[in-house]
Amino acid sequence: MQRLRKMPDKHNKDKEFQAPQWVLDESDPTKNSVPQVITPKQKLWLQITIFVAIPFCLWAGWFEFGRAQSGNWRAWVYTFEWPFFAFLAIYLYRRLTNGKPIKIPRPDLEKLARLAEEDAGKGKQ
Numbered sequence: 001m002q003r004l005r006k007m008p009d010k011h012n013k014d015k016e017f018q019a020p021q022w023v024l025d026e027s028d029p030t031k032n033s034v035p036q037v038i039t040p041k042q043k044l045w046l047q048i049t050i051f052v053a054i055p056f057c058l059w060a061g062w063f064e065f066g067r068a069q070s071g072n073w074r075a076w077v078y079t080f081e082w083p084f085f086a087f088l089a090i091y092l093y094r095r096l097t098n099g100k101p102i103k104i105p106r107p108d109l110e111k112l113a114r115l116a117e118e119d120a121g122k123g124k125q
Helices: 010-016 021-026 040-069 075-097 109-124
Strands: none
Touching: 040 075
16 A cells, blocks of 8 residues: 655745755856866767767768758758757867856846736736
């Protein structure tokens, strides 16, 4: 028989659902971020991926160019899209191996809450 889980206490809700410390540190603009160094194993996997992805992307662009020459008008987009993906892979590889990981921008939730309250206040008037 399966046990029922105890429902979380409403008073401890804020404590229970806080973001991990690394998320809070990463989204704090006042803290300097130290460039992350990738391990040799990660670098090896990135190299394997790049040496597979670039030839595939260039081959796919050449293949789509052949299709475009035979009259498939939609293939013209893919003719230029696949080489773009190859250059994007090179760019991301260089960013990651130089210790500059891609940062995902985090919204300022307090500022958004203030704006939402201001908009709600204006709507009532």
